[in-house]
Amino acid sequence: MTKKRIYLSILILGFCILWIYLFFYKNYSNAGIFKNVTERDGYTLNLIKDKEAVEFYIKPEWILINGDSEKKYALELTSNNNTNIMLDNVLNRGDDIYFNFETTYNMNYHKGSFMYNLVINENGSFTSFSSHTDYYFYNNNHEIIDVGHQTGQGPGSSFGFAIDSEDYDLIKDGFYVSYSGFHLYEYYKN
Template identity: 40%
Template sequence: MNNKRWALLSTVIVIVAAIFIYQYYKSDSPSEAITEKVLNQDGYTVTLRSEHIPVEIFVKPEWINFNVDEPMKKDIQAAEIHNSTLLLDVVNRGNDIYFSFRTIFNMNNPSGAFIYNGYFTDEGISTSMDTNMKLYDKNGKEIAVGQTGIGPGAAFSFGIEKEEQMLIKEGFYVKYDDFKVYNYMKK
């Protein structure tokens, strides 16, 4: 009888441990869990440290889809700033080449800094539809920006029309001034 209890208890312990291990690996990474709570200001305070942080990125020619038949280029690591990584997706839509920069937050600690292109308020996050963005070719000549967009999250995007695409054959610079640096801290 005693051996049966130990066998049953051991089986229950193994099952419970397996469930916890499964839940741990199935759940988001600790960074994603912290990010979700920080952005929702759930148990974290978020304070503005500085506004209009200029980010300048050189978009390499090999990242650009000049042919409409090329598949979308995704997840190109374009820059890292204040514990945040900017990933670039590029697609040729025929009438323009569209560049989307997504921000991935590297929040592994209970406090730190990150960039965001919106304002944190008591009601949530507010964004502006204006974009402070300029494009330049390798020689510093300004390139006209086509369609622009903001979001979701701390993303921004723009298109370059067919008429301007010859100017980006050797790559180009993106200067974006709408990011703000925020500090976050666990309450």
């Protein structure tokens, strides 16, 4: 076999491996299935419930009270309807502490459910109805604490809130968050 044929064989094999990888990624990975479901590409998607709430706890050691700093965590706080809520990072900006959360999904190829904090429209676009009223904060005695009127959403289904520095004493021992900004969806393969 000549060197030219060997290189050509390796190149063809490389393209075949790449094509197989891309095919499986697009159709069978969590990201691929999620994209196909939300774009309704081979799937039927139905909104089941608005204002699906999740509750999770922020431990005291995750709260950066002293000084300007940022810490990345990637900690799973809770899981519900094949949706994992992750504490992504906490940022002390001097006058407040910002908590940022990401979502990951455990998508099933044939059918399933998930929560998303945007409305997925029929045409493939997304609509946000995010509000600070989607958040409730509780101390360790489950008493409501009035903090966190700064909220944010995006990119994708990430979300977050800030707690002002004058409220640090209310959260320093840890606190519970109830977030009702999710919409519950179900899907199935056509």
